[in-house]
Amino acid sequence: MSKNSSYWSANLRLVAICLVIWFVVSYLFGIILVEPLNNIRIGGYKLGFWFAQQGSIYTFVALIFFYANRMGKLDRKHDVHEDDE
Amino acid sequence: MTLQTTTYLIVGFTFAIYIGIAIWARAGTTKDFYVAGGGVNPIANGMATAADWMSAASFISMAGLIAFMGYGGSVFLMGWTGGYVLLAMLLAPYLRKFGKFTVPEFIGDRYYSKAARIVAVICLIVASVTYVIGQMKGIGVAFSRFLEVDYDVGLVIGMGIVFVYAVMGGMKGITYTQIAQYCVLILAYTIPAIFISLNLTGNPIPQLGLGSTMAGTDVFLLDRLDMVLRDLGFLEYTTNVRLSTTNMFMYTLSLMIGTAGLPHVIIRFFTVPKVKDARSSAGWALVFIAILYTTAPSVAAMARLNLIETIEPAPGEYMVYEERPNWIKNWEATGLLAFEDKNGDGRIQYSADAATNEMVTVDRDIMVLANPEIAGLPNWVIALVAAGGLAAALSTAAGLLLAISSAISHDLLKGVFKPEITEQQELLASRVAMAGAILLAGYLGFNPPDFAAGTVALAFGLAASSIFPALMLGIFYKRMNKEGAIAGMVAGLGVTLLYVFQHKGIMFIQSTSYLGDMSENWFFGIEPNAFGAVGAMVNFAVAFAVSRVTAAPPQEIIDLVEHIRVPSGAGAASSH
Numbered sequence: 001m002s003k004n005s006s007y008w009s010a011n012l013r014l015v016a017i018c019l020v021i022w023f024v025v026s027y028l029f030g031i032i033l034v035e036p037l038n039n040i041r042i043g044g045y046k047l048g049f050w051f052a053q054q055g056s057i058y059t060f061v062a063l064i065f066f067y068a069n070r071m072g073k074l075d076r077k078h079d080v081h082e083d084d085e
Numbered sequence: 086m087t088l089q090t091t092t093y094l095i096v097g098f099t100f101a102i103y104i105g106i107a108i109w110a111r112a113g114t115t116k117d118f119y120v121a122g123g124g125v126n127p128i129a130n131g132m133a134t135a136a137d138w139m140s141a142a143s144f145i146s147m148a149g150l151i152a153f154m155g156y157g158g159s160v161f162l163m164g165w166t167g168g169y170v171l172l173a174m175l176l177a178p179y180l181r182k183f184g185k186f187t188v189p190e191f192i193g194d195r196y197y198s199k200a201a202r203i204v205a206v207i208c209l210i211v212a213s214v215t216y217v218i219g220q221m222k223g224i225g226v227a228f229s230r231f232l233e234v235d236y237d238v239g240l241v242i243g244m245g246i247v248f249v250y251a252v253m254g255g256m257k258g259i260t261y262t263q264i265a266q267y268c269v270l271i272l273a274y275t276i277p278a279i280f281i282s283l284n285l286t287g288n289p290i291p292q293l294g295l296g297s298t299m300a301g302t303d304v305f306l307l308d309r310l311d312m313v314l315r316d317l318g319f320l321e322y323t324t325n326v327r328l329s330t331t332n333m334f335m336y337t338l339s340l341m342i343g344t345a346g347l348p349h350v351i352i353r354f355f356t357v358p359k360v361k362d363a364r365s366s367a368g369w370a371l372v373f374i375a376i377l378y379t380t381a382p383s384v385a386a387m388a389r390l391n392l393i394e395t396i397e398p399a400p401g402e403y404m405v406y407e408e409r410p411n412w413i414k415n416w417e418a419t420g421l422l423a424f425e426d427k428n429g430d431g432r433i434q435y436s437a438d439a440a441t442n443e444m445v446t447v448d449r450d451i452m453v454l455a456n457p458e459i460a461g462l463p464n465w466v467i468a469l470v471a472a473g474g475l476a477a478a479l480s481t482a483a484g485l486l487l488a489i490s491s492a493i494s495h496d497l498l499k500g501v502f503k504p505e506i507t508e509q510q511e512l513l514a515s516r517v518a519m520a521g522a523i524l525l526a527g528y529l530g531f532n533p534p535d536f537a538a539g540t541v542a543l544a545f546g547l548a549a550s551s552i553f554p555a556l557m558l559g560i561f562y563k564r565m566n567k568e569g570a571i572a573g574m575v576a577g578l579g580v581t582l583l584y585v586f587q588h589k590g591i592m593f594i595q596s597t598s599y600l601g602d603m604s605e606n607w608f609f610g611i612e613p614n615a616f617g618a619v620g621a622m623v624n625f626a627v628a629f630a631v632s633r634v635t636a637a638p639p640q641e642i643i644d645l646v647e648h649i650r651v652p653s654g655a656g657a658a659s660s661h
Contacts, residue, residue, distance in 0.1 A: 004650070018174060022167065026167050031333050032334070043296035044296040044297055044298065044305030044307045045295070049307075050296070053159050056162075056166075056167065057378055058375070060166050060371060061368065061372055064174075067364065068173070068365045072361055080651040081361075081653060082360060
């Protein structure tokens with residue numbers, strides 16, 4: 001059981017890190033801090049507007065693949081991975 | 086070739102592909118029917134999930150809504166994509182490891198209670214049926230506009246197509262058809278966007294075009310749009326907040342939690358071979374969704390600008406009504422676009438002031454469909470958009486119908502009332518349930534209740550406030566017991582229903598709204614559509630509190646939770 005519980009706490013740590021990033025790019029940059037960020041511009045985009053309509057979505061995609069990749073490594077490290085065919 | 090002939094050819098061709106796939110991918114077992122045999126490649130499953138998820142609302146309505154809401158429309162963009170992060174990290178891999186066919190089945194087993202399973206079935210059916218009405222309506226409208234047949238005829242054709250591939254192929258037929266439908270819908274969405282971006286900015290990539298300068302000038306497109314809107318008396322496009330920051334926050338959160346809790350999306354992750362695949366498949370689904378969702382803001386802003394410049398080609402120079410382009414005449418015929426020459430000068434003035442504004446009706450839903458015509462694109466592009474809208478509506482309708490029929494045949498019939506039926510009988514029952522669900526959806530499509538539009542909020546509110554918390558607590562909180570889960574689901578659901586009904590009327594009948602749709606009565610200024618997140622919080626709080634004062638779940642449930650938390654030892658999804 002202790003093997004699985006260290007796997008589980010490593011998983012929870014990883015999920016927590018990912019969800020913090022998830023919150024920051026959408027709720028923080030896209031909604032709460034949108035006004036100050038809009039003073040910064042990238043091309044024709046105001047930065048806050050860009051996070052709300054573009055940047056948050058790209059970050060979500062990257063986050064899921066990052067999570068899937070790190071979990072794959074955790075599965076092997078803690079020897080709880082599925083059998084290979 | 087006329088537009089109508091081209092449309093018949095392109096739509097007919099796509100339908101022939103869907104039927105061909107259905108014949109090739111017939112379901113022979115309940116496993117084929119519920120989870121496509123459990124052997125779907127994660128990338129293919131991601132593509133099917135994307136088509137399943139992106140409905141007529143994403144394809145037809147969303148960009149139009151954003152076009153008129155500006156920055157406030159971001160709630161849809163973030164809300165309908167961010168839910169996949171929750172799904173990938175909090176639900177999909179564990180439910181895949183659990184290895185059963187349906188969402189209520191997990192809830193019933195995890196909370197060792199048939200009552201919990203039945204509550205979950207009810208939530209699922211209400212959420213899915215309300216959602217499917219919108220899809221059937223979308224199918225009828227798209228047919229009647231583009232094939233120039235009656236709404237009813239269009240609806241019957243749509244029902245017939247879904248019937249053939251969904252009843253015959255079950256999840257297997259639906260999955261492979263959805264992959265084809267994804268290809269059709271994404272081409273149909275991006276090709277016009279590329280043309281329009283190229284026209285306006287000279288940049289063929291719409292995501293970059295939106296941040297570029299207008300072709301031949303050094304004025305940024307978004308700055309130009311802000312300026313034009315300011316001059317007409319509207320709020321600026323890029324800073325137009327939806328009601329309040331709190332409301333936008335809660336609206337986004339509701340859509341995210343609702344997305345992660347919608348059963349027809351969750352069951353897609355039962356079809357992949359491994360737990361590992363469930364994680365990456367959610368990522369692939371979001372990649373395919375993001376292609377449309379990052380294009381939509383460009384479509385929205387460019388359509389708004391094109392529309393304004395059609396009405397007001399030069400500052401102060403308004404369009405002469407008698408010289409209006411053909412696409413305007415076509416849409417006027419549907420009643421979705423209407424003008425009224427209030428000052429009698431024969432020209433159409435557009436302004437934020439209701440007293441002088443002469444473009445009196447612009448239905449948000451026409452923006453995407455009319456967009457290629459507004460930009461003067463060739464007929465085949467317009468026909469492709471029609472095929473894309475139909476693909477989006479058909480794929481989502483099929484996914485929802487499967488979720489409904491499996492809840493009836495697998496959860497209610499096999500799980501609760503008649504556990505002794507054989508697999509062949511269950512397969513037959515699921516086909517009959519599917520056919521029944523199509524007829525019900527069709528009936529509701531013929532007689533759409535007035536509340537069809539409002540019910541999308543209810544579908545998301547239900548999924549967010551009842552299903553998501555029960556699933557998440559079941560995985561992440563071992564101590565959660567049946568009393569807590571049931572009390573949480575009922576409380577979350579009750580509070581959400583109460584709030585939506587008290588402001589929008591019981592069953593959306595306006596006169597029964599006892600507090601009125603008055604924003605001063607809104608809880609912290611949160612609109613009813615955004616209330617699912619509050620419902621979910623109530624669910625979490627009640628479930629936690631009740632579970633602390635009632636008996637802990639039995640040891641075998643603790644073991645079950647331990648088991649689903651680790652990937653090793655997963656078999657393919659099965660009913661045993």
